[in-house]
Amino acid sequence: MNNRPVYVIAVVLAMAGLLLFLYKWLVLEYPLLPKARAEIWNIEAHVVFQGKGAPAKLEFLIPKETRRYLIIDEAFISRGYGLNTRTGVNNREAIWTTRTASGRQDIYYRASVRFVKRSDSAESSREKSISDKPEFDDASAHAATALIEEIRSRSSDVSSFAIQLFQHLNNEKPDQNVDLLLGQNPGQVKRIEVAVSILQAADIPARMVHGVLLDEYRKNAPLIQWLQVYDRGVWRSIDPAVGEVGIPDTYFTWWRGTDPLMRLSGADDADVAISISRSDQPALRSFAEQNVAEKDGMPRFSLLSLPIETQLVYRILLTIPVGALLLVVLRNVIGVKTFGTFMPILIALAFRETQLVWGIVLFSLVVALGLSVRFYLERLKLLLVPRLASVLIVVVMLMVTLSVLSHALGLERGLSVALFPMVIMTMTIERMSIVWEERGANEALTQGSGSLVVAALAYLLMTSNQVEHLVFVFSELLLVLLAATLLLGRYSGYRLNELVRFRVLGKD
Amino acid sequence: MLALVSKLRQRGVMGINQRNAEFMLPYNPRSLYPLVDDKLLTKRLAEKAGINVPELYGVIEIERQVRDLPSLLASHRDFVVKPSQGSGGKGIIVIGGRSKNGYRKTNGVLLGEHELQHHTSNILSGMYSLGGQPDKALIEYRVQFDPVFEAISYLGVPDVRIIVFLGVPVMAMVRLPTRASDGKANLHQGAIGAGIDVATGRTLSAVWYNDVIEEHPDTGNPVRDVVIPHWPRLLELASQCYELTGLGYQGVDFVLDRDRGPLMLELNARPGLNIQIANHAGLYHRLRRVQQSRASLTDTRERIAFAIRHFAA
Numbered sequence: 001m002n003n004r005p006v007y008v009i010a011v012v013l014a015m016a017g018l019l020l021f022l023y024k025w026l027v028l029e030y031p032l033l034p035k036a037r038a039e040i041w042n043i044e045a046h047v048v049f050q051g052k053g054a055p056a057k058l059e060f061l062i063p064k065e066t067r068r069y070l071i072i073d074e075a076f077i078s079r080g081y082g083l084n085t086r087t088g089v090n091n092r093e094a095i096w097t098t099r100t101a102s103g104r105q106d107i108y109y110r111a112s113v114r115f116v117k118r119s120d121s122a123e124s125s126r127e128k129s130i131s132d133k134p135e136f137d138d139a140s141a142h143a144a145t146a147l148i149e150e151i152r153s154r155s156s157d158v159s160s161f162a163i164q165l166f167q168h169l170n171n172e173k174p175d176q177n178v179d180l181l182l183g184q185n186p187g188q189v190k191r192i193e194v195a196v197s198i199l200q201a202a203d204i205p206a207r208m209v210h211g212v213l214l215d216e217y218r219k220n221a222p223l224i225q226w227l228q229v230y231d232r233g234v235w236r237s238i239d240p241a242v243g244e245v246g247i248p249d250t251y252f253t254w255w256r257g258t259d260p261l262m263r264l265s266g267a268d269d270a271d272v273a274i275s276i277s278r279s280d281q282p283a284l285r286s287f288a289e290q291n292v293a294e295k296d297g298m299p300r301f302s303l304l305s306l307p308i309e310t311q312l313v314y315r316i317l318l319t320i321p322v323g324a325l326l327l328v329v330l331r332n333v334i335g336v337k338t339f340g341t342f343m344p345i346l347i348a349l350a351f352r353e354t355q356l357v358w359g360i361v362l363f364s365l366v367v368a369l370g371l372s373v374r375f376y377l378e379r380l381k382l383l384l385v386p387r388l389a390s391v392l393i394v395v396v397m398l399m400v401t402l403s404v405l406s407h408a409l410g411l412e413r414g415l416s417v418a419l420f421p422m423v424i425m426t427m428t429i430e431r432m433s434i435v436w437e438e439r440g441a442n443e444a445l446t447q448g449s450g451s452l453v454v455a456a457l458a459y460l461l462m463t464s465n466q467v468e469h470l471v472f473v474f475s476e477l478l479l480v481l482l483a484a485t486l487l488l489g490r491y492s493g494y495r496l497n498e499l500v501r502f503r504v505l506g507k508d
Numbered sequence: 509m510l511a512l513v514s515k516l517r518q519r520g521v522m523g524i525n526q527r528n529a530e531f532m533l534p535y536n537p538r539s540l541y542p543l544v545d546d547k548l549l550t551k552r553l554a555e556k557a558g559i560n561v562p563e564l565y566g567v568i569e570i571e572r573q574v575r576d577l578p579s580l581l582a583s584h585r586d587f588v589v590k591p592s593q594g595s596g597g598k599g600i601i602v603i604g605g606r607s608k609n610g611y612r613k614t615n616g617v618l619l620g621e622h623e624l625q626h627h628t629s630n631i632l633s634g635m636y637s638l639g640g641q642p643d644k645a646l647i648e649y650r651v652q653f654d655p656v657f658e659a660i661s662y663l664g665v666p667d668v669r670i671i672v673f674l675g676v677p678v679m680a681m682v683r684l685p686t687r688a689s690d691g692k693a694n695l696h697q698g699a700i701g702a703g704i705d706v707a708t709g710r711t712l713s714a715v716w717y718n719d720v721i722e723e724h725p726d727t728g729n730p731v732r733d734v735v736i737p738h739w740p741r742l743l744e745l746a747s748q749c750y751e752l753t754g755l756g757y758q759g760v761d762f763v764l765d766r767d768r769g770p771l772m773l774e775l776n777a778r779p780g781l782n783i784q785i786a787n788h789a790g791l792y793h794r795l796r797r798v799q800q801s802r803a804s805l806t807d808t809r810e811r812i813a814f815a816i817r818h819f820a821a
Contacts, residue, residue: 332525381626384633384640434635438598439696492526499512502523504718504785506515 006490010483017479024474034469040072041214042277043252045109047262049270051101056266058096061255062109069113069252077108090207090256101267113214115249136197143177148202158204158231159238159245165195166227166243192225192240193258205230209237210261211253218276223261226251316352318471319462321481323348326461328488330454335495338451339431343424347451348458350420356459360452363420366398367448370429371436378433392426520790522781527757531673531795535756536777543753544775545638548592548646550753557752559745560771562588562763563649574628578621580647588651589628591636592644597694599636601627602650602664614663615691651771654764656737660684660700662726664691668704668742668762671779671791674802675750675811677743678794678819680704681786682711682736687726695782700724702731703787707820709739715785738770743815747808749775757795759783787821794819 024030047058064087065071076083081096096107136144147168155161168178169191181194192208199206206229212221226247228235237247255261264270323345330336338344351359373394377387403418428451436444461467471477494502543549554561565587566580581587585606591599601624604614611619619627628645630636637643657666664685671679681701685691688698695701700721702714714721714731723730736742746760749772759779762770784791797818798805805811 335524381623383629384635490529492523492529494513494516494521494523495525498523498781499509499516501718502516502521502781502785503512504715504720505519505521505788505790506512 003490006486010486013479013486014483017476017483020476021474021480024476030473032470034465039214039278040112040114041252043111043113043212043214044275044277046273046275047105047107047109047270048272049101049105049264049267051098051103051105051267053100053102054266055097055099056101056105056264057098058107058267058270059263060094060096060107060109061259061261062092062094063111063113063252063254064092066253068115068249070116071111071113073110073112075108075110077110078106081107091259105267113252115214136201140181141201143180144198144201147177147181147198152202158229159236161202161204162195162199162206162227162229162236162238163243163245165198166191166238166240169195170241170243188240189225192227195227195240196258199229207235207256208258209253209256211251212274212276213248213250214252214276214278215250216276217278219273221274221276223254223274224251226253228256315468315472316349318475318478319468320345320349321478322467322471323458323462325481325485325488326458327454328485330457332488332491333493333495335497336450336454337447338454339428339435339447340424340451343428344451344454345458345462346421346424347455348462351455351459352463354420356456359459360456362402363425363452363455365402366395366420366425367429367432369398370395370425371433374429374433378437388426388430391429392422395422395426395429516790520793520796521784522791522795524781526792527781531757532778535674536758537754540753540755541777544755544758544777545595546592547590547594547774548644550775551646553752554749554772557748559748559752560768562651562765562771562773565647565649567592568628568632568645568647571629571632574625574632577625577628584647586650588646588648589624589631590646590648591631592646593637593641594631594643595636595638597692597697599627599631600692602691604650651763652766654737654766656734657682657684657764659727659729660724660731660734662686662691662724664689664693665763667693667773668736668764669779669783670742670746670760670762671758671783672746672750672760673757673795673798674805675747675808676798676805677706677746677812677815678798679783679787679789679791680706681783682734684714684724684731686716686724695780695786700731701782701786702734703783703789703821704736704739705821706743707816709736709742710734710821711736712821713786713788715782718785720788737764740812742770743812744808745770745772747811789821 025032043063045060045062047060049056049058058081062074062085063069063071076085076094076096078096081098084095084097086093086095094109147165151161151164151168155164168174169182171178174182181198182190186194189208196206196208206227209226209228210223211226212218213224225240227238227240229238230236236245237251238245239247262270262272324342327338327342327345331338331341347359347363350363354362370391374387374391377390382390399418399420399422428448432444432448435447471481499506543553548564548567551561551564565584568574568577568580586604588603589601594600601619602614603611603619603624605612607618609618610621611624613619631643631645634640634642651665653661653665660666661684666682666684668680668682670677681703683693683695684700684702685693686698686700690697693699695715698717700714700716703712704710705712711732711734716725722732742762745762749758749760750756753775755775755777757777757779759776761773761776763773765771781791798814801814805814
């Protein structure tokens with residue numbers, strides 16, 4: 001028998017699998033470890049206002065995708081409103097309109113966003129805002145001009161100008177020019193507004209940005225303002241609090257400019273609450289979403305493009321080949337005896353629900369009880385199929401009894417016995433009793449415990465996060481598994497237990 | 509452990525994987541398995557080719573016929589009930605005589621009419637068949653074994669297993685029932701396996717479970733150096749079985765009847781490997797040798813001559 005075709009197929013499969021795997025890992029940068037989690041933030045803006053029984057219109061600024069944050073998902077929720085979105089130079093806007101709004105009105109905007117990559121403080125430079133020349137009154141204009149002169153003399157470029165400016169504005173004992181410009185008890189917003197005015201007076205395009213910090217769960221997230229100056233083709237962010245170039249990764253830009261977040265007509269008492277929550281999705285899902293967002297061809301033909309529920313099923317199904325390979329090794333290389341070829345794998349699947357220890361306890365319990373019933377049935381001399389059916393019915397009754405008992409005892413784990421494949425257990429009981437009678441208790445127990453050991457090992461392997469992750473994300477590894485299995489299919493060496501069996505032949 | 513592996517390799521001891529991958533799969537086409545898995549088919553095939561087999565008294569094929577069992581058996585004092593597609597000796601009942609209440613098995617246990625019928629039903633429902641398909645029950649002649657084995661077997665009938673590869677008998681053993689095997693001639697059930705020198709038909713070493721033994725544990729008689737009667741005829745019959753089925757690698761089981769001589773019991777497409785332990789020798793080198801000389805081994809005479817020349821102990 002020529003083994004070459006097997007080797008060739010195996011090598012081709014393995015190479016194909018490994019190449020795809022390497023491509024996905026190194027080029028597409030699929031995560032190799034299951035632990036890598038991407039930060040997905042769910043942002044929700046909840047607008048409440050009172051309708052007056054008249055047509056109402058809500059113009060609400062919504063975030064635009066930036067280089068730092070990707071909007072994975074968006075939802076606009078309202079009842080009875082028409083919706084329109086508009087993308088302007090600086091901002092996006094959602095416009096809800098209705099013919100009549102009466103009573104409390106609730107409108108939600110939801111977005112899931114993901115931090116994509118670190119970048120410097122530069123913002124997308126496509127749109128340079130045409131800023132209005134600021135209008136200062138006489139005194140302020142003088143103060144501003146004086147301040148600009150002073151800062152210019154000490155700064156070299158736009159960024160350092162802005163930084164110097166904030167040092168003046170943030171000074172605890174501001175000079176009189178600054179004092180005049182800021183007025184009494186200036187807030188952060190006022191400072192930035194003044195900064196924007198001064199910068200524009202100095203012919204430096206500047207704008208205020210509004211956003212939220214995505215750093216923790218927040219019910220009522222405050223809006224945080226930042227300053228951006230236009231410098232050599234890009235918008236640079238400047239931290240107004242400390243007067244430094246930069247923006248934290250957690251800063252999510254909502255809108256730019258001095259416009260209010262929302263404008264409402266035809267209704268009163270508008271209020272908006274922004275809440276932030278973090279969703280702990282594995283990096284994987286967001287990865288898929290990112291790719292879908294990027295219209296990348298590759299993942300659309302991958303498992304990751306399937307609906308989540310289906311994905312969850314495949315997460316489990318794809319571990320079965322791993323278990324099968326383990327079974328091949330245990331049976332053909334080690335020589336472990338089991339009942340039924342793939343029975344241990346099905347048992348291992350059932351262990352997912354019961355957990356290992358409970359699974360083994362419950363399984364042994366059901367099989368032991370079923371076996372004793374089966375031994376009694378043997379005396380009744382029943383025909384094969386009715387006997388099998390009787391054992392099956394007994395198995396079901398045993399499972400029910402175990403569930404009820406364990407529930408009464410408060411052992412909730414015992415309920416999971418329901419998930420055991422009962423036909424498999426019935427066949428196990430039948431085979432075990434036959435082996436028991438024909439070959440003795442020893443052989444029956446050997447095979448029974450062999451099955452359980454294989455099932456336990458398969459369970460441990462198949463439920464390992466790493467294994468599950470690898471076969472799911474890099475499903476092409478199945479080709480490698482297949483290659484290994486094919487090779488084992490032509491393995492003609494000794495099984496480990498044969499060394500014991502034939503050891504007498506090894507003696508002289 | 510590696511030393512053991514290389515020692516076994518050097519002696520040509522064959523493992524299950526090797527048997528399956530290098531001999532069974534390439535030389536035994538799937539389509540031919542039914543010929544040997546169904547003992548009724550094998551029996552008819554052998555009869556046609558003029559190979560003696562235990563006489564068939566009757567076949568029970570459907571449940572309805574089970575009721576007629578007593579009348580079918582009325583004319584026979586002793587007989588064997590076996591599943592047509594059984595394996596490993598499972599489901600075989602040997603009746604050695606009758607008593608008032610029913611049948612007496614060779615081990616002395618009494619079996620009522622109903623128990624025998626139930627057993628037959630079980631056979632029909634596939635309890636002992638490969639894969640559990642519905643089966644037939646064969647009622648056949650109970651072999652009166654050759655007196656040469658009287659001293660070295662307990663209850664049941666000893667049988668001779670010859671491994672035939674491409675028509676060449678490569679290794680042989682005789683399986684001797686013991687008290688532990690309940691009269692059955694299966695090694696894993698506790699029968700003794702004694703290797704046979706292919707050239708002379710003389711028994712060699714013997715194993716019982718995993719131990720090498722010299723005497724039968726129940727009778728105390730030596731099992732070595734017993735000459736198997738009709739040996740040349742056995743070799744010839746075994747070799748013919750290759751043409752009978754076309755299976756390249758098979759185990760042929762014979763019993764030696766006091767009156768009728770060698771009877772072919774069954775053929776096995778998956779013969780076990782314990783024969784190597786019984787012979788204290790590996791199969792692999794012998795099989796390779798046959799493979800290499802395949803072209804020159806065209807008829808039974810040449811094949812047997814080849815076996816005698818090369819596989820003498």
